[in-house]
Amino acid sequence: MNNILSRFGIYSYCFLSLIAQAYSQSKTVDSIRLVNASFEDTPKQSSPPMGWTDCGFTGESAPDVHPSNFWQVSKPAFNGRTYMGLVVRHNDTWERVSQMLESPLVGGQCYNFSIYLSSSEQYRSGTNNRDLPIPMRLNDTVYNFDIPAVLRIWGGNISCGRSELLAESDPVDHFEWKQYSFRIKPKTNYKYIMLEAFFKTPVLFPYNGNILLDNASAFVPVPCNAPVEPPKTTAAVAKPKPPVLPAPAVTPPANQSSAHFVPKPKVGEIIKINNLYFTANSDSIPPNSLKALDDIFDYLMLNQTLVVEIGGHTNGLPKDDFCDSLSLLRAKAVAEYLTVKGIPKERMTYVGYGRRKPVDTNATREGRAKNQRVELKILSS
Structure with missing residues (x-):
C-alpha cells in the first residue's frame, strides 16, 4: 500500500510539475498585441489615433491621422483606411506616441516586431519659434517636411517613458510602403512602448522631415538565436495625386519655401x-x-x-x-x-x-x- 501511495505521490508531483511548466511557458510565449496597431481613426490634424497617447513637446502639435489631404498628404493606407504621420522639426522638436502594453515585455526575452513605414513627398506645415512665448511662436512660413527621418522604439514603465532604446530604423527615404523588421531584447521588464520619429544621426542640425506608420505587428517572443525573418514583399503605392482639398490652415506668404530647411550654424553651438x-x-x-x-x-x-x-x-x-x-x-x-x-x-x-x-x-x-x-x-x- 505504501508503495502505491509513493508511486501516486511521484506521479502527482510530475503531473503538477508539467502543469506548472506549461503555465510558465504560456506566460512567456504569448505575443503582446498593440491596441489599434493599424492606427485606424477618423482622419484628423494634431491628434493621435485612438489607443495612443501624444508624448510631444509642450506648445507643439500632436501627430496626425491620414489621409485627408491636409498638409498635402494623400497616400493611401497600406492596411485599413488610415495611418499615422510623425514629423521632426528644425526647431529641435519631434513627435512621439506611447501606449500601455496588455502584458509587459520581459527582460532578457527576444521578440520579433515589424511595422510598415513610408514617407510622404509632400508634408507642408509651419513651425514654431521656440525662443518666443507660446502665443507668439507660430512661424507663417510653410516648409515641406521632406527630409528622411528614422523611427525609434522605446521601452518604459510610465506613459511616455523612455527608459531603453529598443530599436531604430534606417532613414525612411522611400515613398512606397515597406515592412521594417526588428529583433528586440529588453534589458528589463517594460509596461509601455513608445514610437518616436527622430533625426538621422549624427544630428548635425535639426531639420524638417516625416515618417508614416501603418500595420504594426504584435511583439512575438522568439529564441534569441533565431534568424530575423526577412521583410515581406513591399507594396507599391501609386504616386499621390495632387490634393483636391484646401491647403493647410497656415497661410503661406510670398516667401513660402519648398526647399530643405537647415538652420545656419551658430558660433558656440x-x-x-x-x-x-x-x-x-x-x-x-x-x-x-x-x-x-x-x-x-x-x-x-x-x-x-x-x-x-x-x-x-x-x-x-x-x-x-x-x-x-x-x-x-x-x-x-x-x-x-x-x-x-x-x-x-x-x-x-x-x-x-x-x-x-x-x-x-x-x-x-x-x-x-x-x-x-x-x-x-x-x-x-
Missing part, C-alpha cells in the same frame, strides 16, 4: 557625434564608426567657412591624468581622419576635456556611455 565608438582604452577607431566621421566630413565640405573645435570627453571613473590623455588622443584621431579625407588643418582644433564636463551621472552604465563622447563646437562660420 555644440554638436555631438553619435555612433562614434573607439576600441576600449584606446584612440583606435573601428570600421563601424567611419560612417559617422564621413557624415561630419560631408558636412564640413558643404560648409567651407566653418572652423570647429573637436572636443574629446570620457566618463568619470578613471583618474584625471588618464582621462585627459585619452580624451585628447581621441579628439586628435578624429581631426587626423578628417584631415586625411581633405579638411584643411587650419579649420580644426582638438581638445581633451577628460572627465570635467559630464552630461549625465557616472553612477550608471548608461550615464557613463553618454559622458564618453566626441563633440564639435562651432568656433566661426
Whole structure:
C-alpha cells in the first residue's frame, strides 16, 4: 500500500510539475498585441489615433491621422483606411506616441516586431519659434517636411517613458510602403512602448522631415538565436495625386519655401557625434564608426567657412591624468581622419576635456556611455 501511495505521490508531483511548466511557458510565449496597431481613426490634424497617447513637446502639435489631404498628404493606407504621420522639426522638436502594453515585455526575452513605414513627398506645415512665448511662436512660413527621418522604439514603465532604446530604423527615404523588421531584447521588464520619429544621426542640425506608420505587428517572443525573418514583399503605392482639398490652415506668404530647411550654424553651438565608438582604452577607431566621421566630413565640405573645435570627453571613473590623455588622443584621431579625407588643418582644433564636463551621472552604465563622447563646437562660420 505504501508503495502505491509513493508511486501516486511521484506521479502527482510530475503531473503538477508539467502543469506548472506549461503555465510558465504560456506566460512567456504569448505575443503582446498593440491596441489599434493599424492606427485606424477618423482622419484628423494634431491628434493621435485612438489607443495612443501624444508624448510631444509642450506648445507643439500632436501627430496626425491620414489621409485627408491636409498638409498635402494623400497616400493611401497600406492596411485599413488610415495611418499615422510623425514629423521632426528644425526647431529641435519631434513627435512621439506611447501606449500601455496588455502584458509587459520581459527582460532578457527576444521578440520579433515589424511595422510598415513610408514617407510622404509632400508634408507642408509651419513651425514654431521656440525662443518666443507660446502665443507668439507660430512661424507663417510653410516648409515641406521632406527630409528622411528614422523611427525609434522605446521601452518604459510610465506613459511616455523612455527608459531603453529598443530599436531604430534606417532613414525612411522611400515613398512606397515597406515592412521594417526588428529583433528586440529588453534589458528589463517594460509596461509601455513608445514610437518616436527622430533625426538621422549624427544630428548635425535639426531639420524638417516625416515618417508614416501603418500595420504594426504584435511583439512575438522568439529564441534569441533565431534568424530575423526577412521583410515581406513591399507594396507599391501609386504616386499621390495632387490634393483636391484646401491647403493647410497656415497661410503661406510670398516667401513660402519648398526647399530643405537647415538652420545656419551658430558660433558656440555644440554638436555631438553619435555612433562614434573607439576600441576600449584606446584612440583606435573601428570600421563601424567611419560612417559617422564621413557624415561630419560631408558636412564640413558643404560648409567651407566653418572652423570647429573637436572636443574629446570620457566618463568619470578613471583618474584625471588618464582621462585627459585619452580624451585628447581621441579628439586628435578624429581631426587626423578628417584631415586625411581633405579638411584643411587650419579649420580644426582638438581638445581633451577628460572627465570635467559630464552630461549625465557616472553612477550608471548608461550615464557613463553618454559622458564618453566626441563633440564639435562651432568656433566661426
